[in-house]
Amino acid sequence: MEEILEERHTLAVLVDNEAGVLARVIGLFSGRGYNIESLTVAAVDQAAHMSRITVVTNGTPMVIQQIRAQLERLVPVHKVVDLTLQAPSVEREMALIKVACSGEKRVEALRLSDAFRARVIDTTHTSFVFEVTGAPSKLNAFISLMRPLGLVDVSRTGVVAIARGPEAM
Amino acid sequence: MSGREMTGAAIVLKALKDQGVDTIFGYPGGAVLPIYDEIFKQEGIRHILVRHEQGAVHAAEGYARSTGKPGVVLVTSGPGATNAVTGLLDALMDSIPLVCLTGQVPTSLIGNDAFQEADTVGITRPCTKHNWLVQSADNLARTIHEAFYVATNGRPGPVVVDIPKDVQFATGTYVGPGQAGHKTYKPQVKAPTDVIAEAVAMMGAAKKPIFYTGGGVINAGPKASQLLRQFVEMTNYPVTSTLMGLGAYPASGDNWLGMLGMHGTYEANNTMHDADLIICVGARFDDRVTGRVDAFAPDAKKIHIDIDASSINKNIFVDLPVIGDCAHVLEDMIRVWRSKSVQTDKPALETWWRQINTWRARKCLDYKKSEKTIKPQYAIERLYELTKDRDTYITTEVGQHQMWAAQHFHFEEPNHWMTSGGLGTMGYGLPAAVGVQLAHPDALVIDIAGEASIQMMTQEMSTAIQFRLPVNVFILNNEYMGMVRQWQDLLHGGRYSQSYSEALPDFVKLAEAYGAKGIRVSDPADLDEAILEMINSPVPVIFDCLVDKKENCYPMIPSGAAHNEMILGDDQDGAEITEEGKMLV
Numbered sequence: 185m186e187e188i189l190e191e192r193h194t195l196a197v198l199v200d201n202e203a204g205v206l207a208r209v210i211g212l213f214s215g216r217g218y219n220i221e222s223l224t225v226a227a228v229d230q231a232a233h234m235s236r237i238t239v240v241t242n243g244t245p246m247v248i249q250q251i252r253a254q255l256e257r258l259v260p261v262h263k264v265v266d267l268t269l270q271a272p273s274v275e276r277e278m279a280l281i282k283v284a285c286s287g288e289k290r291v292e293a294l295r296l297s298d299a300f301r302a303r304v305i306d307t308t309h310t311s312f313v314f315e316v317t318g319a320p321s322k323l324n325a326f327i328s329l330m331r332p333l334g335l336v337d338v339s340r341t342g343v344v345a346i347a348r349g350p351e352a353m
Numbered sequence: 354m355s356g357r358e359m360t361g362a363a364i365v366l367k368a369l370k371d372q373g374v375d376t377i378f379g380y381p382g383g384a385v386l387p388i389y390d391e392i393f394k395q396e397g398i399r400h401i402l403v404r405h406e407q408g409a410v411h412a413a414e415g416y417a418r419s420t421g422k423p424g425v426v427l428v429t430s431g432p433g434a435t436n437a438v439t440g441l442l443d444a445l446m447d448s449i450p451l452v453c454l455t456g457q458v459p460t461s462l463i464g465n466d467a468f469q470e471a472d473t474v475g476i477t478r479p480c481t482k483h484n485w486l487v488q489s490a491d492n493l494a495r496t497i498h499e500a501f502y503v504a505t506n507g508r509p510g511p512v513v514v515d516i517p518k519d520v521q522f523a524t525g526t527y528v529g530p531g532q533a534g535h536k537t538y539k540p541q542v543k544a545p546t547d548v549i550a551e552a553v554a555m556m557g558a559a560k561k562p563i564f565y566t567g568g569g570v571i572n573a574g575p576k577a578s579q580l581l582r583q584f585v586e587m588t589n590y591p592v593t594s595t596l597m598g599l600g601a602y603p604a605s606g607d608n609w610l611g612m613l614g615m616h617g618t619y620e621a622n623n624t625m626h627d628a629d630l631i632i633c634v635g636a637r638f639d640d641r642v643t644g645r646v647d648a649f650a651p652d653a654k655k656i657h658i659d660i661d662a663s664s665i666n667k668n669i670f671v672d673l674p675v676i677g678d679c680a681h682v683l684e685d686m687i688r689v690w691r692s693k694s695v696q697t698d699k700p701a702l703e704t705w706w707r708q709i710n711t712w713r714a715r716k717c718l719d720y721k722k723s724e725k726t727i728k729p730q731y732a733i734e735r736l737y738e739l740t741k742d743r744d745t746y747i748t749t750e751v752g753q754h755q756m757w758a759a760q761h762f763h764f765e766e767p768n769h770w771m772t773s774g775g776l777g778t779m780g781y782g783l784p785a786a787v788g789v790q791l792a793h794p795d796a797l798v799i800d801i802a803g804e805a806s807i808q809m810m811t812q813e814m815s816t817a818i819q820f821r822l823p824v825n826v827f828i829l830n831n832e833y834m835g836m837v838r839q840w841q842d843l844l845h846g847g848r849y850s851q852s853y854s855e856a857l858p859d860f861v862k863l864a865e866a867y868g869a870k871g872i873r874v875s876d877p878a879d880l881d882e883a884i885l886e887m888i889n890s891p892v893p894v895i896f897d898c899l900v901d902k903k904e905n906c907y908p909m910i911p912s913g914a915a916h917n918e919m920i921l922g923d924d925q926d927g928a929e930i931t932e933e934g935k936m937l938v
Binding site: 200203204207208211215246249250253254256257258259260261262 | 474475478479482483486503507508535536537538661662663665666667670
């Protein structure tokens with residue numbers, strides 16, 4: 185049988201900002217064996233008590249369709265949009281990256297951070313904390329460049345995404 | 354809407370009354386005492402005291418499935434809630450509308466490992482359609498009304514409302530049910546007209562069609578069953594059903610092929626396999642139905658009518674999804690069929706029926722008759738013959754007896770057959786029978802059981818006695834967990850590991866101990882008279898029917914095999930079971 189390839193999809197999910205809603209979404213993924221590559225959540229409309237969840241997942245087209253249908257039938261879910269299918273959209277992720285080094289390596293780290301438009305948000309005589317924003321692949325590239333220079337800690341937000349153009353989701 | 358001030362416990366009872374509830378199944382405990390106090394003070398809602406919380410949920414399921422109304426359950430915190438979990442998942446898998454109210458420790462103690470505390474919303478989250486923890490008496494009425502809305506709209510299912518004890522004591526404002534509708538949960542009941550038109554066109558063009566119907570038809574109400582019957586008559590297409598859908602189309606109907614799937618009929622499965630169009634109405638292509646997925650109906654286009662979009666393309670890829678309520682969709686399809694004067698391909702259908710009738714001629718449900726021992730199939734046949742002229746409701750436990758009941762008891766009407774299909778819960782049948790009998794006091798209610806399953810919920814006989822419910826437990830006693838043994842025969846070299854029912858109770862004495870009637874039969878010649886004695890008994894009966902110990906349930910699609918690779922009997926070798934198939938038991 186022909187193998188059906190897995191695809192990476194970014195889903196935006198608008199939910200009621202109520203207790204347990206994140207557990208419902210995460211429980212759905214773990215309970216049904218779906219992958220979560222990244223998941224972010226925050227309130228986006230305090231007055232309407234709404235939060236937005238961005239999930240990056242991968243699976244065959246049939247599984248992606250299932251994930252969407254399963255999310256849509258959760259009671260506190262207002263809307264689910266597959267931003268990968270409903271292209272074009274933009275994706276961003278932010279990372280805080282700590283690098284401990286001195287001498288030549290310190291200069292090199294600073295030079296590379298400049299090329300990646302990373303900002304230095306903390307520094308000591310022996311370390312930097314960089315803030316870098318971009319597509320996940322850009323963050324990956326920066327992190328791998330920092331590894332030989334003394335990478336000690338990484339904190340990433342996970343992907344947030346939004347459709348291009350004037351329309352709301 | 355201006356509301357009235359009352360305690361949380363009073364709000365619960367008022368909300369239930371305003372939702373039209375007449376019966377609750379429950380068991381008291383510390384965290385629900387204020388609600389029980391309100392029950393004591395009122396009339397109008399009957400409380401049925403069960404003997405185990407799982408029994409309460411199954412009884413509510415029986416009540417719901419036989420009436421179409423939501424079942425209501427009330428249990429305490431901690432073990433009360435955890436005992437209810439199996440029943441909740443059972444209702445979720447079979448799409449049964451239930452509202453389960455659970456007591457909870459006071460809000461100030463939540464998270465402190467208090468006495469009889471459990472994270473009920475956490476535990477029941479994957480076992481319910483939705484659940485709520487109510488943190489204020491002011492939110493209580495609205496939440497209960499919302500709970501009824503969610504349980505009964507869209508694909509029905511169980512919901513839990515967890516109510517801390519301080520919320521039950523606190524004073525809050527009562528609000529009535531108000532307008533139907535929901536902020537976010539708005540299931541689509543009508544399908545778009547272009548989709549209906551396409552479905553009708555596909556149906557008109559079919560040469561080898563079949564209706565494959567399921568529990569969704571029953572859940573969509575009696576009208577859906579009527580529409581299905583009408584559509585089958587208009588088209589003259591054959592019809593089969595899942596375990597859950599039995600009764601939607603009458604077993605006496607000319608176009609009926611019997612149940613499909615693992616223990617379905619030879620004609621139903623072969624018709625599915627060779628079809629060029631499958632019209633799935635309210636079924637979900639479950640693994641018991643499809644057999645080997647990549648060999649399932651290879652030449653068929655598939656139309657899938659389902660109210661739950663997540664059922665579409667889950668197991669089997671379909672050509673045309675029709676998302677909507679079965680009754681609405683069937684009604685629209687029939688209207689379009691008529692307005693366009695669609696004609697079926699009569700010569701092709703004639704050829705198709707000729708082929709189907711050769712499969713029917715195999716008489717796959719036949720078995721070797723015996724004058725010495727009662728064959729289990731014979732017992733069900735006689736039970737059917739002697740009860741068919743009455744208003745009879747059948748519940749079952751889980752196992753061989755369940756499949757024999759599905760094969761040999763013939764259902765003419767919807768809502769008369771309650772069985773645990775999706776979850777396969779042993780112990781379901783007796784409490785479900787209690788729920789059915791409460792809803793239909795004058796009906797004949799029979800739990801077709803096995804000697805192993807019945808022991809999982811026997812205690813509910815005490816409930817039947819207390820509420821004077823003349824339910825009948827008809828045990829096909831073969832002294833084995835028969836379905837386990839059948840699989841051990843098939844896959845594990847006949848090594849009957851732990852499947853013998855050792856140390857069985859004397860079921861006649863057990864019945865008598867409860868104050869019920871016990872009947873035991875082992876001779877086929879005595880069977881009819883004994884069944885009549887059971888039917889005519891004014892008190893509950895446990896009927897110990899000693900059947901052939903060796904009989905296995907056929908026909909059968911071994912797991913991992915295709916629909917056209919059925920085993921018809923003990924003496925026939927079927928398809929080799931693959932390693933993958935062994936996993937699918």
